[in-house]
Amino acid sequence: YHMQVEEEDVQALLNCGDDHNIKDFDSFNFCPRTVPYRHMPCYVLKMFEDLNFIKRWRIKKNVLARFTLYVKKGYRDAPYHNWMHAFSVAHFAYLLIKNLRLVEEEHMTELQAFVFLVSCLCHDIDHRGTNNSFQTKCGTVLASLYSSEGSVMERHHLAQSMCILNTEGCNIFETLKGTLYSEALDLLRNNILATDLASHFRSVDDQREITRCYDKKNPSHRKLLHAMLMTCCDLNDQTKNWKVSKQTAEQIYDEFFSQGDLEKSMGTAPIEMMDREKASIPDLQVQFITNLVLPLFTNLAMVFPSVKSIVQIIERNREVWRIATAIFQKYSEKGMTGMDILLNAR
Ligand SMILES: Cc1nc2ccc(C(=O)N[C@]34C[C@H]5C[C@H](C[C@H](C5)C3)C4)cc2n2c(-c3ccccc3Cl)nnc12
Ligand SMILES: [Mg+2]
Numbered sequence: 046y047h048m049q050v051e052e053e054d055v056q057a058l059l060n061c062g063d064d065h066n067i068k069d070f071d072s073f074n075f076c077p078r079t080v081p082y083r084h085m086p087c088y089v090l091k092m093f094e095d096l097n098f099i100k101r102w103r104i105k106k107n108v109l110a111r112f113t114l115y116v117k118k119g120y121r122d123a124p125y126h127n128w129m130h131a132f133s134v135a136h137f138a139y140l141l142i143k144n145l146r147l148v149e150e151e152h153m154t155e156l157q158a159f160v161f162l163v164s165c166l167c168h169d170i171d172h173r174g175t176n177n178s179f180q181t182k183c184g185t186v187l188a189s190l191y192s193s194e195g196s197v198m199e200r201h202h203l204a205q206s207m208c209i210l211n212t213e214g215c216n217i218f219e220t221l222k223g224t225l226y227s228e229a230l231d232l233l234r235n236n237i238l239a240t241d242l243a244s245h246f247r248s249v250d251d252q253r254e255i256t257r258c259y260d261k262k263n264p265s266h267r268k269l270l271h272a273m274l275m276t277c278c279d280l281n282d283q284t285k286n287w288k289v290s291k292q293t294a295e296q297i298y299d300e301f302f303s304q305g306d307l308e309k310s311m312g313t314a315p316i317e318m319m320d321r322e323k324a325s326i327p328d329l330q331v332q333f334i335t336n337l338v339l340p341l342f343t344n345l346a347m348v349f350p351s352v353k354s355i356v357q358i359i360e361r362n363r364e365v366w367r368i369a370t371a372i373f374q375k376y377s378e379k380g381m382t383g384m385d386i387l388l389n390a391r
C-alpha cells in the first residue's frame with residue numbers, strides 16, 4: 046500500500062498562479078467550503094505565501110506543493126472527516142494568525158505559527174469516520190497500536206503526518222536546523238493530540254482559569270492557549286452562517302449514525318448521539334454548542350476581545366437550532382423534519 050502523487054499534479058499546483066483572488070478570503074465571515082474543491086490545494090499554498098512562511102522558513106515551493114498533495118491524498122472520502130474539513134480547519138488557523146496577529150502580539154513564535162497551520166492541515170489524516178470509542182470497543186488495528194496511551198485516532202493522524210514528512214521531497218521542515226526541527230515535531234504532536242475532544246474536556250477548568258488573567262509569557266498558559274486554538278479551528282464550522290452549521294451537522298450525524306449502525310450490527314448498543322432511532326439532531330446541536338463551543342470561544346474572547354463577534358454568531362446559530370428543536374418536535378410525528386420546514390420558511 047503506498048499512495049502516490051503524480052509529478053504532473055505537483056507541477057500543475059506550482060503553476061496554479063494567483064488568478065484566484067477571492068474577496069474577503071482573510072475575513073472571519075469567509076466560508077472556506079465555498080472554495081471550489083479543485084482549487085483548495087492552491088489556496089493552501091496561498092495561505093503559506095500570505096503568512097510569509099515560505100520566505101521565513103526557506104521552504105522549496107515544489108516540496109510544499111508535493112506535501113500538500115500527499116496530505117490531501119491521505120484523507121478518505123468520509124462524510125465529514127475529509128479533505129474539505131482539513132482545508133476549513135487550516136483556513137481558520139490562517140484567519141487566527143492573521144486577524145488576531147498571534148505572532149506580532151507574541152502569543153506564538155514564528156515557528157509555532159508555522160507548525161500551527163501545518164498541524165491543522167494534517168490533524169485528521171486517514172480518518173475513517175469512526176471515533177476513538179469505536180476503535181477501542183471494536184478492537185481495531187489502530188486500538189491495538191495506540192489504545193494504551195489513549196487518543197487512538199489522533200496518534201494515528203500524527204503517525205500518518207510523520208510518514209508524509211519522511212516521504213522523498215515532502216519534508217517541509219527540512220530547512221529547520223538543529224533544535225528547531227525537533228521543536229517543530231513536538232509542536233505538531235501536541236497540536237494534533239490536542240484535537241481529541243476528550244482531552245479538551247479534561248483541561249476546560251484550567252482553560253477558564255488562565256483566560257481570566259492570561260499571561261502570554263507563561264509557557265503553560267501558552268501551551269493551553271495553543272490547545273484551545275486547535276479545538277477552535279476544529280469547530281470552525283460553528284462560527285459561520287446557519288447554512289454551513291446545518292450542512293456540517295448533516296455530515297457529522299451521517300458519520301455518527303453510520304458508526305451507530307456498525308455498532309448495532311456488531312451486537313453493541315451505540316450511545317444515543319450515534320443511534321439514528323433515538324438522536325434528535327437539533328437537541329444534540331444545542332447541547333454541543335452550549336456545553337462545548339460557546340464556553341470555548343467565550344474563554345478565547347477573554348484573551349482576544351475581537352472574538353466576541355464570533356461568539357455572537359455562535360449564539361445566533363444556537364437560537365436557530367432551538368427553533369428547529371421546537372419545529373422538529375411539532376412535525377416529527379408527521380415524518381417531516383423540522384429543519385426542512387425551517388429552511389423553506391427562511
Ligand atoms: C457539530 C459537532 N457536534 C459534535 C457532537 C459530539 C462530538 C463528540 O465527539 N462528542 C464526545 C462526547 C463525549 C466526550 C468526548 C468523547 C465522546 C464522548 C464523544 C466527545 C463532536 C462533535 N463535533 C465535532 C468534532 C470535534 C472534534 C472531534 C470530532 C468531532 Cl465529530 N465537530 N463538530 C461537531
Ligand atoms: Mg480529529
Ligand SMILES: [Zn+2]
Binds near residue numbers: 130168
Ligand atoms: Zn477535525
